[in-house]
């Protein structure tokens with residue numbers, strides 16, 4: 001191989017800044033489209049924190065990709081900056097409850113994200129500390145370092161129980177914190193989440209409830225247009241964004257889906273060595289997005305649900321019928337085979353109840 005040859009090729013011919021099309025990217029305020037009313041409502045709910053007062057606790061609902069996480073992060077960052085101008089110390093802890101679903105994990109991550117060990121003199125070890133000790137450390141960190149701690153509990157319905165919500169929502173009233181106060185923003189796409197809470201937690205947690213509606217095609221188009229500079233100038237054909245927006249609007253007005261399909265369209269153009277992102281790549285990008293979404297969804301399932309699905313898939317593969325009726329007994333047998341291959345004990349009751357209907361119909 002010659003000295004000048006590189007496996008990484010020339011600069012990206014399609015993307016100028018692909019990061020703009022990543023879900024983790026937090027856009028600037030002027031790139032957040034169609035959420036003025038939601039921002040105003042959220043700001044009103046938490047504005048007391050700007051002067052060191054206790055913000056209202058908030059629950060935000062809405063389907064996937066409606067900007068719940070984005071708007072919560074943006075508004076709390078804005079609040080932190082506005083408070084700093086009043087010499088009020090506000091900080092935000094963002095917790096993904098899917099990752100930190102137990103009480104101990106959640107309180108530890110909250111304490112760690114608020115902590116600045118040089119200021120507080122408190123350590124938050126990764127393990128070896130009891131849950132109540134993590135709480136004690138959290139209360140101390142809050143009192144020493146902050147006037148207001150805002151805790152965003154994203155995917156709040158994934159918490160294993162209400163204990164952490166009970167503790168956090170009662171911290172000030174129970175005298176756990178004296179020189180600081182707390183606000184909680186809970187986010188869920190399960191509209192009935194509140195019904196699962198005990199009365200005490202419910203009333204303190206949902207002082208304000210907001211529902212984020214899905215985006216329509218025009219809003220999705222504006223969201224995508226505001227990120228079109230992710231692409232090099234002139235590579236994006238004019239009809240690509242309208243087509244992606246229309247597809248995503250048809251399927252629940254999901255901005256994440258729209259952004260992912262646009263990114264995949266660019267990647268597919270690159271794979272074809274094309275220097276233009278053409279509208280004909282959008283359908284393939286759509287399929288790729290659906291596969292990735294499904295893989296993510298399955299990946300989040302408990303192990304035995306995955307085995308059951310695998311059993312089902314095997315049965316489907318063996319069937320020549322495109323609209324197959326597969327007896328659940330047969331699915332269960334396939335599940336048993338998958339378990340044996342994976343050297344896992346076979347579950348009976350939970351799996352049997354998951355396949356309680358006598359026949360399952362699947363279409364290809």
Ligand SMILES: Nc1ncnc2c1ncn2[C@@H]1O[C@H](COP(=O)(O)OP(=O)(O)OP(=O)(O)O)[C@@H](O)[C@H]1O
Nearest residue numbers: 023031032033064065066067068069070189255256
């Ligand atoms: N109004 C908007 N303007 C610009 N970008 C947006 C807007 N709403 C959402 N997005 C983008 O769409 C993607 C999904 O948004 P977000 O993660 O906030 O959705 P969500 O409602 O939290 O979804 P989920 O319930 O699946 O977690 C992110 O990349 C986000 O930056």
Ligand SMILES: [Mg+2]
Nearest residue numbers: 068069070154
């Ligand atoms: Mg989210």
